[in-house]
Amino acid sequence: MDYEDDEPQDYNDYQDHYDEEPIEEPTYDENTGESVAILDDVMAGTTATETTNSAERTERITTPYLTKYERARILGTRALQISLSAPVMIDIDGESDALKIANKELREKKIPLIVRRFMPDGTYEDWKVKDLIVD
16 A cells, blocks of 8 residues: 555545534523522512412422532532622621631521422422521
């Protein structure tokens, strides 16, 4: 086999490699995404669509225990808020690390966030952090 006789191929010709139809990006469906959402606005009112999809507080299905995934997301979200000059809900005693402040707020159940747990049937449950059992 003689390699000197081969002509170099032009790899910069991209037009030959494209299909006629572009590939569509998949759309994000809220119900097939993450099973937990962290809501920032505790005082926001619910709309009619939210009311129909949410489970009643007395009929909660999920466990009142905070999972390690929810804990990580809550601490990360709250630490980001604190680092962006959000008001702190506890006495910080000279602490300057946002993650430590968020952890202290979580231990004292003073974090103003809501955990939204999505169910397989499309409904969800909203839990305030102060209502969850934190170990």
